[in-house]
Amino acid sequence: MPPTLQRLAPRRAKSQLRVAELLRAARGVFSEQGFQRATTAQIAERAGVSEATVFTYFAGKRELCMAVIKDWYDEISSQLEAEVPRLQGIHAQLSYVIRQHLVTLLADGSGMCALVLGEGRATAPDLADLAAVSTECKRRYTQPLMDCLARAQAAGEIRQDMPLRLLRDLIYGSMEHVLWDSLNTQRRPAIDTTAEQLTTLIWSALLPRDASLESLARFRADVSQALRQLEIESHSNNNTPPRRATAKTGAARRSTR
Structure with a gap:
């Protein structure tokens, strides 16, 4: 690696570290003071550097x-x-x-x-x-x-x-x-x-x-399907076919009420 690149790498790493330190300090000051009341002097003091160092990396407070x-x-x-x-x-x-x-x-x-x-x-x-x-x-x-x-x-x-x-x-x-x-x-x-x-x-x-109405309709359909399945299984266990509702049986039920 050329000597110039070897010298630049540490400088770049040091600059990145200094920027990170300034950002961390500035975040704390801006959070506590707001933009208007915060000063670059306060930020420099918290970062442990001179105010001139702040302006080395940033043009100003804004x-x-x-x-x-x-x-x-x-x-x-x-x-x-x-x-x-x-x-x-x-x-x-x-x-x-x-x-x-x-x-x-x-x-x-x-x-x-x-x-x-x-x-x-x-x-x-x-x-x-x-x-x-x-x-x-x-x-x-x-x-x-x-x-x-x-x-x-x-x-x-x-x-x-x-x-x-x-x-x-x-x-x-x-x-x-x-x-x-x-x-x-x-x-x-x-x-x-x-x-x-x-x-x-x-x-x-x-x-x-209409989500509530759709949910209710799905719920009713699920309940009806479950009841039909339960009736089929019940009659299957008794070896008798499930009854089908007819007009005559429906009328007979209504007449006995």
Whole structure:
């Protein structure tokens, strides 16, 4: 290997390590302080470097915040992309996504969630690129569930009279309200219980409008088939053929009532 490549490799590895350290420190500061109150001096202090070092790798606070958001979303999106397709059935996929999202919101990254939700709605011109990054990252994050919903909708497993965009807002919007309520009251709800309740509520809203009637019809058909099979087996055990209902026997039964 040429000597120049041998020298470049350690430098590149050292730079990658320093960037990872800065991203970790910045994530903590942005989570605690929000974008507006956080400073590069605070981030440098937490990372144990000079503020000049921060600007060696990032042009400014906004660029550093965008890198933090991308890095965080890459972590949580990769997990969903790997796990959701392995689950069988839209109900199992929905249940997993809801619980995992609540864990992200309430346990692992409530500060980051508040940052993303806040800056994602920023309207100031100088924060437009920050909002755009948040929007693109959220699109990737929600895509695994959106793909599952699209397949389930095409198969008639969930209602087809609503656009997927509204179904997405129903699912993630309900959990966003849980986050804001938790932040405002400083009380974290039980994640498992909340996940089960939300899954039940959202699933009932996703079911086709005539699903209950179809379920009842299938249930009645299954019961009728089971009764016929039971009668056949009963007569077979008694070595007597099963009786067939006729107009005469039906009339005779009615006359004796």
